[in-house]
Amino acid sequence: MKIKFSILTILLSVSIISTSCVSVNVKDNTVSHVPQESKKPKNIILLIGDGMGLSQVSAAIYYKNAKPNFERFNTIGLSKTSSNELITDSAAGATVFSTGVKTYNGAIGVDKDTIPVPTIVEHLVKRGYGTGLVATSSIQHATPASFYAHVKSRSMYEEITEFAPKSGVNFFAGGGLKFFNKRKDGKDLLASMKDNGYEVITDKLPKSPSEKNQLILLAENGMPKMSEGRGDFLPNATKLAMEKLSKNENGFFLMVEGSQIDWGGHNNEGDYLIEELLDFDKAIGVALDFAAKNGETLVIVTADHETGGFTLASKDGDYNKINPVFSTTGHSGTMVPVFAKGPGAELFNGIYENNEIYFKMMELLK
Ligand code: MG
Ligand code: ZN
Numbered sequence: 001m002k003i004k005f006s007i008l009t010i011l012l013s014v015s016i017i018s019t020s021c022v023s024v025n026v027k028d029n030t031v032s033h034v035p036q037e038s039k040k041p042k043n044i045i046l047l048i049g050d051g052m053g054l055s056q057v058s059a060a061i062y063y064k065n066a067k068p069n070f071e072r073f074n075t076i077g078l079s080k081t082s083s084n085e086l087i088t089d090s091a092a093g094a095t096v097f098s099t100g101v102k103t104y105n106g107a108i109g110v111d112k113d114t115i116p117v118p119t120i121v122e123h124l125v126k127r128g129y130g131t132g133l134v135a136t137s138s139i140q141h142a143t144p145a146s147f148y149a150h151v152k153s154r155s156m157y158e159e160i161t162e163f164a165p166k167s168g169v170n171f172f173a174g175g176g177l178k179f180f181n182k183r184k185d186g187k188d189l190l191a192s193m194k195d196n197g198y199e200v201i202t203d204k205l206p207k208s209p210s211e212k213n214q215l216i217l218l219a220e221n222g223m224p225k226m227s228e229g230r231g232d233f234l235p236n237a238t239k240l241a242m243e244k245l246s247k248n249e250n251g252f253f254l255m256v257e258g259s260q261i262d263w264g265g266h267n268n269e270g271d272y273l274i275e276e277l278l279d280f281d282k283a284i285g286v287a288l289d290f291a292a293k294n295g296e297t298l299v300i301v302t303a304d305h306e307t308g309g310f311t312l313a314s315k316d317g318d319y320n321k322i323n324p325v326f327s328t329t330g331h332s333g334t335m336v337p338v339f340a341k342g343p344g345a346e347l348f349n350g351i352y353e354n355n356e357i358y359f360k361m362m363e364l365l366k
Pocket of ligand 2: 263
């Protein structure tokens with residue numbers, strides 16, 4: 001308890017300090033006559049740590065041998081994660097980010113009446129933005145699917161896949177090959193992807209981006225765990241996506257998901273969760289490095305919900321030893337942190353509903 005309270009105290013004071021810093025910045029901008037428009041980003045990178053609550057983020061402090069990339073943010077908010085149900089799942093949790101609509105658990109890009117709602121990706125494709133989706137799950141899994149598909153249930157993987165060929169998404173990277181080419185209906189959706197101008201890559205992540213739209217599928221279903229040799233797929237795919245999408249003069253939107261933080265939580269496996277969390281932290285670092293050089297990119301890091309009721313408890317009453325423990329194999333209703341850095345970051349201060357994240361992003365890309 002003592003450890004937990006001290007973390008909270010630290011984070012709360014960081015948040016208070018950052019709030020005052022931001023208001024000073026805003027004042028400075030007014031004084032130096034920087035036009036309002038300069039506060040708007042050209043690009044947004046949204047990194048979603050599935051199931052990543054504050055204890056998961058805190059694990060980076062205790063288990064990373066260097067300073068976590070989470071500590072590079074100075075704008076921090078809290079998102080209330082409920083949608084139709086008090087405790088949300090990754091489908092409703094991602095649909096809220098992709099459409100702004102609060103819906104039922106299991107919904108992919110549809111509202112509470114199963115009516116499709118246009119996603120941020122679809123809006124931006126129409127406006128000529130570059131778009132990309134990267135995940136360590138299959139690209140048909142609830143979180144990435146909610147950005148390009150509209151189905152009534154998250155388990156409809158083959159139906160979700162049918163939205164990919166005409167999605168207009170310039171860059172997909174993750175797993176999910178079997179839903180393209182080993183389907184119950186016998187359709188070959190890899191051929192449809194190629195017909196729609198995609199380069200299909202199934203062996204390894206390319207070193208440099210190509211001119212063509214890319215579908216990179218490196219696993220039949222979800223990507224391997226970190227402990228099974230996934231290596232630097234997530235940070236490297238993030239880098240590749242940014243290199244490719246930043247060639248678009250209109251700007252880009254990239255969603256990157258650390259999908260398996262959630263899976264470690266469901267399994268109540270602290271090691272699994274922490275390895276995935278540290279990998280996600282690495283991807284955050286890559287995004288922040290790009291944004292620092294680019295200067296027109298807003299980086300947002302958040303979660304759809306918390307998984308596992310994860311806590312950094314003490315080991316046998318020893319307050320110098322951390323023992324990762326869980327209170328559930330499901331999700332919990334705790335608020336999750338939102339980190340933001342770059343033009344428009346100040347909008348993400350405070351406590352707000354999860355769907356505000358969609359509206360804030362759309363406002364900034366107006
Ligand atoms: Mg997910
Ligand atoms: Zn989950």
